[in-house]
Amino acid sequence: MTEAAWRINAEDHRFETYKGRESLYLKNGGAEAAGIDFENGVIELDIAFANERGFSGVAFRRQGPGEYEHFYLRPHQNGQPDASQYTPEFHGLSAWQILYGPRYAAALDYRFDEWMHVKLVISGEEADIYVDSDKPVLHIEKLMRDRRSGSLSLNSFFAPAHFANVSVDRTANAVIIGESAPLPAPAPGAIMEWEISPAFDFKTLKETTQLSREDLQAVEWRTLAVEENGVANIARVAEFGEGRDAAFARLVINSPRRQTRRLRFGFSDEVKAFVNGALVYSGADGYMSRDHRFLGTVGLHDAIHLPLKKGRNEIIFAVKENFGGWAIAGALDEGDDQ
Numbered sequence: 001m002t003e004a005a006w007r008i009n010a011e012d013h014r015f016e017t018y019k020g021r022e023s024l025y026l027k028n029g030g031a032e033a034a035g036i037d038f039e040n041g042v043i044e045l046d047i048a049f050a051n052e053r054g055f056s057g058v059a060f061r062r063q064g065p066g067e068y069e070h071f072y073l074r075p076h077q078n079g080q081p082d083a084s085q086y087t088p089e090f091h092g093l094s095a096w097q098i099l100y101g102p103r104y105a106a107a108l109d110y111r112f113d114e115w116m117h118v119k120l121v122i123s124g125e126e127a128d129i130y131v132d133s134d135k136p137v138l139h140i141e142k143l144m145r146d147r148r149s150g151s152l153s154l155n156s157f158f159a160p161a162h163f164a165n166v167s168v169d170r171t172a173n174a175v176i177i178g179e180s181a182p183l184p185a186p187a188p189g190a191i192m193e194w195e196i197s198p199a200f201d202f203k204t205l206k207e208t209t210q211l212s213r214e215d216l217q218a219v220e221w222r223t224l225a226v227e228e229n230g231v232a233n234i235a236r237v238a239e240f241g242e243g244r245d246a247a248f249a250r251l252v253i254n255s256p257r258r259q260t261r262r263l264r265f266g267f268s269d270e271v272k273a274f275v276n277g278a279l280v281y282s283g284a285d286g287y288m289s290r291d292h293r294f295l296g297t298v299g300l301h302d303a304i305h306l307p308l309k310k311g312r313n314e315i316i317f318a319v320k321e322n323f324g325g326w327a328i329a330g331a332l333d334e335g336d337d338q
Contacts, residue, residue, distance in 0.1 A: 001166070002015060003015060006032065008029065009030055010028055010030060010156075011027050011029055012025070013027065018048065018164070019162075023163060026156045033152045033154075036168055037151065038122075038149060038151070040122055040124065041168065041170040041171045042120070043120040044119045044165070044168075045166040046165045047162065049073075049075050049110075051075055054158045056072055056156040057073055058070070058118070061122075066089055066092030066093070069144075070088065070094065072084070075110055075112065076159075079107060080107060082105045084106045084108055088143070088145045090235040091241075093240050094325065095324075097287075097296045097324040097327065098325040100295075103183065106138040121176060122143075123174040124147060126139070126141060128140075128176050128177060136177065139179055144233075154166070187264070191226070191330040193224060194226075195223055195250040196234055196237050196238055198220060199240060201243045201246065211277045211316065230329055232327060232328050232329060233325070234321070234328065235321070245321055245322075248319075249316070261333055262303055262332075263305075266299045266300050267317065268326060269296060269322040270283070271283055271284075271317050271319050273317050276309065276313055276314055287324055298327045
């Protein structure tokens with residue numbers, strides 16, 4: 001734990017002896033390990049933090065800023081189901097509003113202001129995570145990013161944390177023993193892939209109630225499959241940034257006749273829905289948009305009844321992202337479309 005071993009980009013940091021161990025104090029930022037190229041193996045470290053709102057953990061297989069696999073701890077959720085979190089990061093966007101529940105998070109009881117031991121065992125698409133334990137507290141059955149070696153970094157946001165005794169064993173034979181929580185069955189009529197546009201500025205749709213053919217004819221659509229839980233992570237294919245906070249998600253329904261079909265859907269964080277160009281819905285489901293406890297997690301909480309014409313119908317959601325997960329999900333009631 002010396003300055004030469006880390007490339008640090010943080011609001012504050014220092015190397016110091018803390019509770020008997022040589023450590024790195026890190027606040028609001030990250031520390032990338034110099035000279036580490038990691039794909040499979042075992043990452044171990046000691047961590048200590050106070051009982052404050054914070055997010056401290058490890059980014060691995062890191063391809064650059066905002067492109068990595070991530071596991072972190074939430075001290076302020078001590079004992080709660082979301083006391084810890086696995087999430088991938090694409091284009092600088094985390095996906096915790098998409099990946100929640102026992103397949104991606106674990107309830108933990110922390111010992112505050114004391115050293116705790118964290119171990120990540122990573123092999124292929126799987127990972128076992130230990131926190132002061134002999135058995136995995138969390139098993140990740142499918143790491144979401146493409147399998148590529150990359151760098152390793154420590155990070156801590158909001159409340160600071162101390163890190164010590166970091167070790168990396170880049171063995172190709174890391175042993176996975178954990179079992180993941182069951183994956184719920186897909187909703188009836190679940191939409192398994194969407195067409196996604198490049199990102200654009202959501203403000204350009206402020207007064208829009210009708211999408212014209214001219215609005216869409218130049219769009220270069222990319223097909224995006226949903227994640228294992230049925231939610232599409234738009235950040236996989238659309239690059240979020242300044243003036244690029246929204247993307248279109250398109251579903252095409254070929255109907256043999258005029259009919260009305262119910263489409264249940266979920267999104268993060270704001271949306272406008274168009275059916276054959278006409279605006280039929282707008283809403284917000286982001287963090288704390290409903291009350292101070294609402295996290296903005298994605299589920300099939302909303303529905304529209306689609307007035308379908310005979311032939312081709314385009315259902316287009318303009319989805320705006322704020323933070324925590326750029327997402328669309330849907331399930332279409334039974335009918336005789338093709």
